[in-house]
Amino acid sequence: MPRVRFERVTKIYRRQSRQFFWRFLVETLGGRRSEPIYALREVSFEIGAGRALAIIGRNGAGKSTLLSLVAGLTAPDSGAIEVDGRVLALLELGSGFHPDLTGAENLRVNAALCGLTRRQLRQRFDEIVEFAELADFIDEPLRTYSQGMILRLAFSVAIHAGADILLLDEMIAVGDMDFQRKSFRRIRQMKQQGRILLCVSHVPEILKELCEEAIWLESGRIVQYGPAEEVIDAYAGGAPLYGGRP
Amino acid sequence: MRPRNYGFLLACLVARDFKIRYRNMSLGVFWSLLNPLVLMGVLTFVFTKIFRPAGVENFHVVVLSGLIVFSFFSLAWQSGTMSIYGNAALIKRVPMPRELLPISTVLANGLHFLIQIGLLLALALLAGYRATSLWLLLPLIFGLEVIFVCGLALISSALDVYFRDVRYVVESSTTVLFWLVPIFYSFAMIPPEYRDLYQYNPVAAVVLACRAIILENRVPPTSLLWKLPVVSLSFLVFGYLLFRRLRRNFADYL
Numbered sequence: 001m002p003r004v005r006f007e008r009v010t011k012i013y014r015r016q017s018r019q020f021f022w023r024f025l026v027e028t029l030g031g032r033r034s035e036p037i038y039a040l041r042e043v044s045f046e047i048g049a050g051r052a053l054a055i056i057g058r059n060g061a062g063k064s065t066l067l068s069l070v071a072g073l074t075a076p077d078s079g080a081i082e083v084d085g086r087v088l089a090l091l092e093l094g095s096g097f098h099p100d101l102t103g104a105e106n107l108r109v110n111a112a113l114c115g116l117t118r119r120q121l122r123q124r125f126d127e128i129v130e131f132a133e134l135a136d137f138i139d140e141p142l143r144t145y146s147q148g149m150i151l152r153l154a155f156s157v158a159i160h161a162g163a164d165i166l167l168l169d170e171m172i173a174v175g176d177m178d179f180q181r182k183s184f185r186r187i188r189q190m191k192q193q194g195r196i197l198l199c200v201s202h203v204p205e206i207l208k209e210l211c212e213e214a215i216w217l218e219s220g221r222i223v224q225y226g227p228a229e230e231v232i233d234a235y236a237g238g239a240p241l242y243g244g245r246p
Numbered sequence: 247m248r249p250r251n252y253g254f255l256l257a258c259l260v261a262r263d264f265k266i267r268y269r270n271m272s273l274g275v276f277w278s279l280l281n282p283l284v285l286m287g288v289l290t291f292v293f294t295k296i297f298r299p300a301g302v303e304n305f306h307v308v309v310l311s312g313l314i315v316f317s318f319f320s321l322a323w324q325s326g327t328m329s330i331y332g333n334a335a336l337i338k339r340v341p342m343p344r345e346l347l348p349i350s351t352v353l354a355n356g357l358h359f360l361i362q363i364g365l366l367l368a369l370a371l372l373a374g375y376r377a378t379s380l381w382l383l384l385p386l387i388f389g390l391e392v393i394f395v396c397g398l399a400l401i402s403s404a405l406d407v408y409f410r411d412v413r414y415v416v417e418s419s420t421t422v423l424f425w426l427v428p429i430f431y432s433f434a435m436i437p438p439e440y441r442d443l444y445q446y447n448p449v450a451a452v453v454l455a456c457r458a459i460i461l462e463n464r465v466p467p468t469s470l471l472w473k474l475p476v477v478s479l480s481f482l483v484f485g486y487l488l489f490r491r492l493r494r495n496f497a498d499y500l
Contacts, residue, residue, distance in 0.1 A: 013498070071341050072341050073337075073339070073497050087341060096335065096340070098266055100266060100270055101262065101265060101269070108261075112255040112257075112259075113255065113258075117251065117254055118254045
Protein backbone atom coordinates (compact mmCIF):
# COMPACT_ATOMS: atom_id res chain seq x y z
CA MET A 1 0.00 0.00 0.00
CA PRO A 2 1.39 3.44 -0.88
CA ARG A 3 2.24 5.71 1.99
CA VAL A 4 4.06 8.97 2.63
CA ARG A 5 5.41 9.85 6.05
CA PHE A 6 7.47 12.87 7.14
CA GLU A 7 8.95 12.97 10.60
CA ARG A 8 10.45 16.24 11.82
CA VAL A 9 11.80 17.00 8.36
CA THR A 10 13.96 20.08 8.02
CA LYS A 11 15.35 21.48 4.79
CA ILE A 12 17.81 24.34 4.80
CA TYR A 13 18.86 26.49 1.90
CA ARG A 14 21.90 28.65 2.23
CA ARG A 15 22.30 32.05 0.73
CA GLN A 16 23.58 31.49 -2.76
CA SER A 17 27.05 32.83 -3.14
CA ARG A 18 27.79 33.83 -6.71
CA GLN A 19 31.17 32.23 -6.37
CA PHE A 20 30.25 28.59 -6.73
CA PHE A 21 33.85 27.56 -6.40
CA TRP A 22 34.30 29.04 -2.93
CA ARG A 23 30.94 27.80 -1.80
CA PHE A 24 31.78 24.30 -2.99
CA LEU A 25 35.16 24.37 -1.24
CA VAL A 26 33.73 25.67 2.01
CA GLU A 27 30.92 23.12 1.99
CA THR A 28 33.07 20.12 1.15
CA LEU A 29 35.73 21.05 3.67
CA GLY A 30 32.98 21.53 6.24
CA GLY A 31 34.17 24.95 7.23
CA ARG A 32 32.15 28.03 8.16
CA ARG A 33 28.73 28.00 6.59
CA SER A 34 26.61 30.92 5.55
CA GLU A 35 23.40 31.97 7.29
CA PRO A 36 20.78 29.21 6.87
CA ILE A 37 17.30 29.84 5.51
CA TYR A 38 14.75 27.29 6.64
CA ALA A 39 12.60 26.09 3.76
CA LEU A 40 10.96 23.53 6.03
CA ARG A 41 11.29 23.28 9.79
CA GLU A 42 10.38 20.10 11.68
CA VAL A 43 7.51 19.16 9.42
CA SER A 44 5.68 15.92 10.27
CA PHE A 45 2.66 14.35 8.60
CA GLU A 46 1.43 11.01 7.34
CA ILE A 47 -0.88 10.08 4.53
CA GLY A 48 -2.11 6.66 3.40
CA ALA A 49 -3.67 4.99 0.39
CA GLY A 50 -6.61 6.63 -1.34
CA ARG A 51 -6.21 9.95 0.47
CA ALA A 52 -5.42 13.41 -0.79
CA LEU A 53 -3.51 16.09 1.06
CA ALA A 54 -3.68 19.80 0.24
CA ILE A 55 -0.70 22.00 0.96
CA ILE A 56 -1.48 25.68 1.28
CA GLY A 57 0.40 28.79 2.24
CA ARG A 58 1.85 31.95 0.80
CA ASN A 59 4.56 32.08 -1.86
CA GLY A 60 7.83 30.91 -0.38
CA ALA A 61 6.17 29.08 2.51
CA GLY A 62 7.86 25.81 1.52
CA LYS A 63 5.11 24.09 -0.47
CA SER A 64 7.21 23.24 -3.50
CA THR A 65 10.14 22.20 -1.33
CA LEU A 66 7.85 19.73 0.41
CA LEU A 67 6.82 18.20 -2.92
CA SER A 68 10.46 18.05 -4.11
CA LEU A 69 11.36 16.14 -0.97
CA VAL A 70 8.57 13.61 -1.54
CA ALA A 71 9.80 13.13 -5.10
CA GLY A 72 13.35 12.64 -3.86
CA LEU A 73 14.65 15.51 -5.97
CA THR A 74 16.42 17.05 -2.99
CA ALA A 75 17.53 15.54 0.28
CA PRO A 76 16.42 16.74 3.73
CA ASP A 77 18.96 18.21 6.15
CA SER A 78 17.44 16.36 9.07
CA GLY A 79 14.40 14.22 9.87
CA ALA A 80 13.09 11.09 8.20
CA ILE A 81 11.09 10.68 5.01
CA GLU A 82 9.36 7.43 4.15
CA VAL A 83 7.83 7.07 0.72
CA ASP A 84 6.30 3.72 -0.25
CA GLY A 85 5.26 3.59 -3.89
CA ARG A 86 6.28 5.17 -7.14
CA VAL A 87 6.10 8.96 -7.13
CA LEU A 88 5.21 11.06 -10.11
CA ALA A 89 5.85 14.77 -9.83
CA LEU A 90 3.77 17.03 -12.00
CA LEU A 91 5.75 19.94 -10.68
CA GLU A 92 5.95 21.36 -14.11
CA LEU A 93 4.09 19.54 -16.82
CA GLY A 94 6.00 18.92 -19.98
CA SER A 95 9.54 19.06 -18.65
CA GLY A 96 11.70 17.74 -21.43
CA PHE A 97 9.32 18.67 -24.23
CA HIS A 98 11.05 19.92 -27.34
CA PRO A 99 9.26 22.25 -29.79
CA ASP A 100 10.76 20.69 -32.93
CA LEU A 101 9.67 17.15 -32.12
CA THR A 102 6.17 15.97 -32.91
CA GLY A 103 3.52 15.41 -30.28
CA ALA A 104 3.99 11.66 -30.57
CA GLU A 105 7.78 11.88 -30.18
CA ASN A 106 7.45 14.14 -27.16
CA LEU A 107 4.82 11.81 -25.76
CA ARG A 108 7.27 8.90 -25.92
CA VAL A 109 10.07 10.73 -24.14
CA ASN A 110 7.72 12.15 -21.55
CA ALA A 111 6.14 8.75 -20.92
CA ALA A 112 9.56 7.18 -20.44
CA LEU A 113 10.47 9.98 -18.02
CA CYS A 114 7.24 9.29 -16.14
CA GLY A 115 8.37 5.70 -15.72
CA LEU A 116 6.37 3.85 -18.38
CA THR A 117 8.00 0.80 -19.92
CA ARG A 118 8.12 0.18 -23.65
CA ARG A 119 5.28 -2.33 -23.45
CA GLN A 120 3.10 -0.17 -21.23
CA LEU A 121 3.52 2.73 -23.62
CA ARG A 122 2.53 0.59 -26.60
CA GLN A 123 -0.63 -0.46 -24.77
CA ARG A 124 -1.59 3.00 -23.54
CA PHE A 125 -0.44 5.21 -26.42
CA ASP A 126 -3.86 5.51 -28.09
CA GLU A 127 -5.58 6.02 -24.77
CA ILE A 128 -3.20 8.85 -23.86
CA VAL A 129 -3.73 10.57 -27.21
CA GLU A 130 -7.47 10.15 -26.97
CA PHE A 131 -7.66 11.50 -23.43
CA ALA A 132 -5.62 14.54 -24.50
CA GLU A 133 -8.03 15.01 -27.46
CA LEU A 134 -5.09 15.36 -29.84
CA ALA A 135 -5.66 12.52 -32.31
CA ASP A 136 -5.61 14.91 -35.29
CA PHE A 137 -2.46 16.74 -34.27
CA ILE A 138 -0.27 14.07 -32.72
CA ASP A 139 2.15 13.96 -35.68
CA GLU A 140 2.54 17.73 -35.88
CA PRO A 141 5.57 19.43 -34.28
CA LEU A 142 4.94 20.67 -30.78
CA ARG A 143 5.67 24.29 -31.70
CA THR A 144 2.39 24.38 -33.62
CA TYR A 145 0.46 23.44 -30.45
CA SER A 146 -1.35 25.93 -28.27
CA GLN A 147 -0.37 26.16 -24.61
CA GLY A 148 -3.57 24.33 -23.70
CA MET A 149 -2.78 21.46 -26.07
CA ILE A 150 0.72 21.03 -24.62
CA LEU A 151 -0.63 20.94 -21.08
CA ARG A 152 -3.33 18.45 -22.05
CA LEU A 153 -0.73 16.17 -23.60
CA ALA A 154 1.55 16.30 -20.56
CA PHE A 155 -1.33 15.85 -18.16
CA SER A 156 -2.65 12.88 -20.08
CA VAL A 157 0.75 11.17 -20.07
CA ALA A 158 1.06 11.75 -16.34
CA ILE A 159 -2.27 10.29 -15.31
CA HIS A 160 -1.65 7.24 -17.51
CA ALA A 161 1.78 6.63 -15.98
CA GLY A 162 0.38 4.45 -13.22
CA ALA A 163 2.28 6.08 -10.36
CA ASP A 164 1.15 5.40 -6.79
CA ILE A 165 1.74 8.90 -5.51
CA LEU A 166 0.86 11.96 -7.59
CA LEU A 167 2.23 15.39 -6.83
CA LEU A 168 0.22 18.21 -8.36
CA ASP A 169 1.65 21.70 -8.22
CA GLU A 170 -0.82 24.30 -9.46
CA MET A 171 -1.55 21.95 -12.30
CA ILE A 172 -4.99 20.68 -11.51
CA ALA A 173 -6.78 23.23 -13.64
CA VAL A 174 -5.63 22.34 -17.12
CA GLY A 175 -7.49 22.95 -20.34
CA ASP A 176 -11.05 24.10 -20.86
CA MET A 177 -14.07 23.34 -18.67
CA ASP A 178 -14.83 20.01 -20.31
CA PHE A 179 -11.27 18.82 -20.02
CA GLN A 180 -11.08 19.94 -16.39
CA ARG A 181 -14.23 18.05 -15.56
CA LYS A 182 -12.83 14.95 -17.26
CA SER A 183 -9.53 15.31 -15.40
CA PHE A 184 -11.30 15.68 -12.08
CA ARG A 185 -13.28 12.51 -12.70
CA ARG A 186 -10.10 10.72 -13.55
CA ILE A 187 -8.26 11.95 -10.45
CA ARG A 188 -11.11 10.91 -8.17
CA GLN A 189 -11.14 7.52 -9.86
CA MET A 190 -7.40 7.19 -9.19
CA LYS A 191 -7.98 7.97 -5.52
CA GLN A 192 -10.55 5.20 -5.35
CA GLN A 193 -7.89 2.85 -6.72
CA GLY A 194 -5.75 3.67 -3.70
CA ARG A 195 -3.40 6.30 -5.15
CA ILE A 196 -2.17 9.14 -3.01
CA LEU A 197 -2.49 12.77 -4.04
CA LEU A 198 -0.52 15.78 -2.82
CA CYS A 199 -1.88 19.04 -4.17
CA VAL A 200 -0.58 22.56 -4.11
CA SER A 201 -3.00 25.16 -5.38
CA HIS A 202 -4.26 28.65 -4.69
CA VAL A 203 -7.79 27.73 -5.67
CA PRO A 204 -9.58 26.74 -2.43
CA GLU A 205 -12.61 25.22 -4.17
CA ILE A 206 -10.49 22.70 -6.03
CA LEU A 207 -8.60 21.69 -2.90
CA LYS A 208 -11.76 21.31 -0.83
CA GLU A 209 -13.26 19.17 -3.53
CA LEU A 210 -10.26 16.81 -3.93
CA CYS A 211 -8.60 16.62 -0.54
CA GLU A 212 -9.60 15.29 2.84
CA GLU A 213 -6.73 16.82 4.75
CA ALA A 214 -4.66 19.97 4.50
CA ILE A 215 -1.44 21.43 5.77
CA TRP A 216 -1.03 25.17 6.13
CA LEU A 217 2.62 26.20 5.90
CA GLU A 218 4.09 29.53 6.92
CA SER A 219 7.85 30.16 6.60
CA GLY A 220 8.50 26.44 6.56
CA ARG A 221 6.50 25.62 9.69
CA ILE A 222 3.15 23.90 9.94
CA VAL A 223 0.60 26.41 11.18
CA GLN A 224 -2.34 24.02 11.01
CA TYR A 225 -2.78 20.40 9.97
CA GLY A 226 -6.20 18.78 9.89
CA PRO A 227 -9.41 18.34 7.89
CA ALA A 228 -9.18 20.19 4.57
CA GLU A 229 -12.33 22.30 5.00
CA GLU A 230 -11.24 23.61 8.38
CA VAL A 231 -7.63 24.40 7.51
CA ILE A 232 -8.44 26.03 4.19
CA ASP A 233 -11.10 28.25 5.77
CA ALA A 234 -8.73 29.24 8.54
CA TYR A 235 -6.05 30.10 5.97
CA ALA A 236 -8.46 32.09 3.82
CA GLY A 237 -9.73 33.87 6.93
CA GLY A 238 -6.25 34.70 8.11
CA ALA A 239 -5.08 36.00 4.77
CA PRO A 240 -7.97 37.95 3.26
CA LEU A 241 -7.67 38.85 -0.39
CA TYR A 242 -8.82 42.48 -0.17
CA GLY A 243 -7.89 43.58 3.31
CA GLY A 244 -10.96 42.25 5.11
CA ARG A 245 -13.58 39.56 5.03
CA PRO A 246 -16.85 40.45 3.32
CA MET B 247 13.70 5.17 -5.89
CA ARG B 248 12.78 1.61 -6.66
CA PRO B 249 15.19 -0.10 -9.05
CA ARG B 250 13.75 -0.32 -12.49
CA ASN B 251 14.83 -1.05 -16.00
CA TYR B 252 16.00 2.23 -17.48
CA GLY B 253 16.82 0.88 -20.92
CA PHE B 254 13.67 2.30 -22.49
CA LEU B 255 14.22 5.74 -20.97
CA LEU B 256 17.84 5.73 -22.17
CA ALA B 257 16.73 4.74 -25.68
CA CYS B 258 14.12 7.52 -25.72
CA LEU B 259 16.64 10.13 -24.57
CA VAL B 260 19.18 9.03 -27.20
CA ALA B 261 16.52 9.13 -29.93
CA ARG B 262 15.42 12.58 -28.76
CA ASP B 263 18.94 14.01 -28.91
CA PHE B 264 19.58 12.41 -32.27
CA LYS B 265 16.36 13.70 -33.79
CA ILE B 266 16.65 17.23 -32.43
CA ARG B 267 20.08 17.81 -33.88
CA TYR B 268 19.16 17.87 -37.53
CA ARG B 269 15.39 18.34 -37.38
CA ASN B 270 14.13 21.01 -39.76
CA MET B 271 17.30 20.97 -41.85
CA SER B 272 16.86 20.14 -45.48
CA LEU B 273 19.95 17.94 -45.56
CA GLY B 274 19.15 16.31 -42.23
CA VAL B 275 21.42 13.51 -41.24
CA PHE B 276 23.63 14.07 -44.31
CA TRP B 277 25.35 16.79 -42.31
CA SER B 278 26.94 13.93 -40.38
CA LEU B 279 28.65 12.95 -43.63
CA LEU B 280 29.16 16.38 -45.11
CA ASN B 281 31.02 17.87 -42.15
CA PRO B 282 33.90 15.37 -42.09
CA LEU B 283 34.01 15.23 -45.89
CA VAL B 284 34.51 18.98 -46.18
CA LEU B 285 37.20 19.00 -43.50
CA MET B 286 38.82 16.00 -45.13
CA GLY B 287 38.93 17.85 -48.45
CA VAL B 288 40.50 20.96 -46.95
CA LEU B 289 43.12 19.09 -44.92
CA THR B 290 43.98 16.87 -47.89
CA PHE B 291 44.44 19.95 -50.07
CA VAL B 292 46.66 21.70 -47.51
CA PHE B 293 48.80 18.67 -46.77
CA THR B 294 49.22 17.28 -50.25
CA LYS B 295 49.30 20.45 -52.37
CA ILE B 296 50.84 22.99 -50.02
CA PHE B 297 52.99 21.11 -47.51
CA ARG B 298 53.62 18.03 -49.70
CA PRO B 299 54.81 15.42 -47.20
CA ALA B 300 56.83 12.59 -48.68
CA GLY B 301 54.68 9.90 -50.23
CA VAL B 302 51.68 9.21 -48.03
CA GLU B 303 49.29 7.01 -49.95
CA ASN B 304 45.59 7.81 -49.90
CA PHE B 305 46.07 10.77 -47.66
CA HIS B 306 42.33 11.48 -47.61
CA VAL B 307 41.54 8.13 -45.95
CA VAL B 308 44.31 8.68 -43.42
CA VAL B 309 42.95 12.12 -42.56
CA LEU B 310 39.36 10.96 -42.41
CA SER B 311 40.15 8.15 -39.98
CA GLY B 312 41.69 10.69 -37.62
CA LEU B 313 38.95 13.24 -38.18
CA ILE B 314 35.93 11.12 -37.37
CA VAL B 315 37.53 9.64 -34.26
CA PHE B 316 38.45 13.13 -33.08
CA SER B 317 35.18 14.83 -34.00
CA PHE B 318 33.14 12.26 -32.11
CA PHE B 319 35.37 12.76 -29.11
CA SER B 320 35.17 16.52 -29.22
CA LEU B 321 31.44 16.91 -29.99
CA ALA B 322 30.32 14.18 -27.60
CA TRP B 323 32.47 15.46 -24.78
CA GLN B 324 31.36 19.05 -25.24
CA SER B 325 27.66 18.31 -25.50
CA GLY B 326 27.93 15.75 -22.71
CA THR B 327 29.47 18.41 -20.48
CA MET B 328 26.48 20.68 -21.02
CA SER B 329 23.91 17.94 -20.62
CA ILE B 330 23.15 18.41 -16.92
CA TYR B 331 23.06 22.19 -17.02
CA GLY B 332 21.08 22.17 -20.26
CA ASN B 333 18.48 19.84 -18.81
CA ALA B 334 18.07 21.72 -15.54
CA ALA B 335 14.29 21.49 -15.91
CA LEU B 336 14.47 17.70 -15.84
CA ILE B 337 16.95 17.61 -12.96
CA LYS B 338 14.75 19.82 -10.83
CA ARG B 339 11.46 18.18 -11.61
CA VAL B 340 11.79 14.58 -12.68
CA PRO B 341 13.13 11.86 -10.42
CA MET B 342 15.36 9.82 -12.72
CA PRO B 343 18.94 8.60 -12.56
CA ARG B 344 20.85 11.74 -13.50
CA GLU B 345 23.73 9.85 -15.10
CA LEU B 346 21.39 8.95 -17.97
CA LEU B 347 21.65 12.52 -19.26
CA PRO B 348 25.39 12.72 -20.08
CA ILE B 349 25.41 9.08 -21.17
CA SER B 350 22.46 9.49 -23.54
CA THR B 351 24.03 12.62 -25.01
CA VAL B 352 27.27 10.79 -25.69
CA LEU B 353 25.42 7.82 -27.18
CA ALA B 354 23.37 10.09 -29.46
CA ASN B 355 26.67 11.46 -30.77
CA GLY B 356 27.73 7.83 -31.07
CA LEU B 357 24.98 7.30 -33.65
CA HIS B 358 26.49 10.04 -35.81
CA PHE B 359 29.88 8.44 -35.22
CA LEU B 360 28.45 5.17 -36.53
CA ILE B 361 27.33 6.86 -39.74
CA GLN B 362 30.78 8.38 -40.16
CA ILE B 363 32.48 5.05 -39.55
CA GLY B 364 30.38 3.71 -42.41
CA LEU B 365 31.67 6.56 -44.56
CA LEU B 366 35.27 5.81 -43.61
CA LEU B 367 34.94 2.12 -44.41
CA ALA B 368 33.27 2.92 -47.72
CA LEU B 369 36.07 5.32 -48.73
CA ALA B 370 38.70 2.81 -47.59
CA LEU B 371 37.17 0.10 -49.77
CA LEU B 372 36.93 2.54 -52.68
CA ALA B 373 40.61 3.40 -52.26
CA GLY B 374 41.42 -0.29 -52.65
CA TYR B 375 41.92 -1.47 -49.08
CA ARG B 376 40.49 -4.90 -48.42
CA ALA B 377 38.13 -5.84 -45.62
CA THR B 378 39.77 -8.52 -43.51
CA SER B 379 38.80 -10.43 -40.40
CA LEU B 380 40.84 -7.86 -38.47
CA TRP B 381 38.00 -5.41 -39.11
CA LEU B 382 36.06 -7.35 -36.48
CA LEU B 383 38.30 -5.63 -33.92
CA LEU B 384 36.97 -2.22 -34.97
CA PRO B 385 33.70 -2.31 -32.97
CA LEU B 386 35.74 -3.05 -29.86
CA ILE B 387 38.16 -0.19 -30.51
CA PHE B 388 35.43 2.35 -31.28
CA GLY B 389 33.33 1.03 -28.39
CA LEU B 390 36.18 1.71 -25.99
CA GLU B 391 36.33 5.28 -27.23
CA VAL B 392 32.59 5.67 -26.50
CA ILE B 393 33.19 4.31 -23.00
CA PHE B 394 36.08 6.70 -22.49
CA VAL B 395 34.00 9.70 -23.54
CA CYS B 396 31.11 8.57 -21.30
CA GLY B 397 33.52 8.62 -18.38
CA LEU B 398 34.86 12.05 -19.31
CA ALA B 399 31.35 13.45 -19.78
CA LEU B 400 30.22 12.12 -16.38
CA ILE B 401 33.12 13.94 -14.75
CA SER B 402 32.85 17.21 -16.63
CA SER B 403 29.04 17.47 -16.60
CA ALA B 404 28.93 16.98 -12.83
CA LEU B 405 31.71 19.49 -12.20
CA ASP B 406 30.11 21.96 -14.60
CA VAL B 407 27.10 22.23 -12.28
CA TYR B 408 29.33 23.59 -9.54
CA PHE B 409 31.87 25.52 -11.62
CA ARG B 410 30.50 26.77 -14.89
CA ASP B 411 34.10 27.35 -16.00
CA VAL B 412 34.40 23.67 -16.78
CA ARG B 413 32.73 23.98 -20.19
CA TYR B 414 35.42 26.43 -21.31
CA VAL B 415 38.15 24.17 -20.02
CA VAL B 416 36.62 21.36 -22.08
CA GLU B 417 36.34 23.58 -25.14
CA SER B 418 39.98 24.65 -24.91
CA SER B 419 41.16 21.11 -24.27
CA THR B 420 39.51 19.83 -27.43
CA THR B 421 41.10 22.64 -29.44
CA VAL B 422 44.49 21.70 -28.06
CA LEU B 423 43.90 18.01 -28.60
CA PHE B 424 43.13 18.57 -32.28
CA TRP B 425 46.88 19.10 -32.68
CA LEU B 426 47.98 16.44 -30.23
CA VAL B 427 45.99 13.64 -31.83
CA PRO B 428 47.57 12.27 -35.00
CA ILE B 429 44.92 13.48 -37.42
CA PHE B 430 46.91 14.91 -40.32
CA TYR B 431 50.22 13.35 -39.38
CA SER B 432 51.02 9.71 -38.91
CA PHE B 433 52.10 7.96 -35.77
CA ALA B 434 55.47 7.22 -37.36
CA MET B 435 56.27 10.94 -37.49
CA ILE B 436 56.06 11.28 -33.71
CA PRO B 437 59.52 11.24 -32.06
CA PRO B 438 60.02 7.88 -30.25
CA GLU B 439 60.32 9.44 -26.80
CA TYR B 440 56.72 10.69 -27.01
CA ARG B 441 55.13 7.60 -28.50
CA ASP B 442 54.43 5.84 -25.20
CA LEU B 443 52.77 8.97 -23.90
CA TYR B 444 50.57 9.18 -27.00
CA GLN B 445 49.28 5.69 -26.41
CA TYR B 446 47.89 6.74 -23.04
CA ASN B 447 45.67 9.26 -24.77
CA PRO B 448 42.72 7.06 -25.70
CA VAL B 449 41.77 9.26 -28.66
CA ALA B 450 45.23 8.99 -30.18
CA ALA B 451 45.27 5.30 -29.38
CA VAL B 452 41.97 4.77 -31.20
CA VAL B 453 43.26 6.62 -34.26
CA LEU B 454 46.44 4.57 -34.20
CA ALA B 455 44.59 1.29 -33.80
CA CYS B 456 42.04 1.92 -36.51
CA ARG B 457 44.76 3.01 -38.95
CA ALA B 458 46.75 -0.11 -38.18
CA ILE B 459 43.71 -2.27 -38.86
CA ILE B 460 42.23 -0.55 -41.90
CA LEU B 461 45.25 0.91 -43.69
CA GLU B 462 48.08 -1.44 -42.73
CA ASN B 463 46.14 -4.64 -42.20
CA ARG B 464 47.98 -5.53 -39.03
CA VAL B 465 47.11 -6.05 -35.37
CA PRO B 466 47.62 -2.88 -33.30
CA PRO B 467 50.62 -3.01 -30.91
CA THR B 468 49.89 -5.12 -27.83
CA SER B 469 50.97 -2.33 -25.48
CA LEU B 470 48.14 -0.28 -26.96
CA LEU B 471 45.64 -3.10 -26.72
CA TRP B 472 45.91 -3.16 -22.96
CA LYS B 473 46.43 0.56 -22.36
CA LEU B 474 43.27 1.59 -24.22
CA PRO B 475 40.82 -0.60 -22.27
CA VAL B 476 42.50 0.10 -18.96
CA VAL B 477 42.43 3.87 -19.41
CA SER B 478 38.89 3.93 -20.86
CA LEU B 479 37.37 1.71 -18.20
CA SER B 480 39.09 3.49 -15.35
CA PHE B 481 37.72 6.80 -16.64
CA LEU B 482 34.23 5.31 -16.71
CA VAL B 483 34.49 3.91 -13.19
CA PHE B 484 36.06 7.04 -11.77
CA GLY B 485 33.54 9.23 -13.62
CA TYR B 486 30.60 7.25 -12.29
CA LEU B 487 31.86 7.34 -8.71
CA LEU B 488 32.52 11.07 -8.86
CA PHE B 489 29.15 11.70 -10.50
CA ARG B 490 27.37 9.72 -7.80
CA ARG B 491 29.04 11.81 -5.13
CA LEU B 492 28.17 15.11 -6.75
CA ARG B 493 24.64 14.46 -8.05
CA ARG B 494 23.04 14.79 -4.62
CA ASN B 495 23.11 18.56 -4.71
CA PHE B 496 22.46 19.12 -8.42
CA ALA B 497 18.94 20.42 -7.89
CA ASP B 498 20.12 23.01 -5.36
CA TYR B 499 22.87 24.40 -7.61
CA LEU B 500 21.00 24.64 -10.91
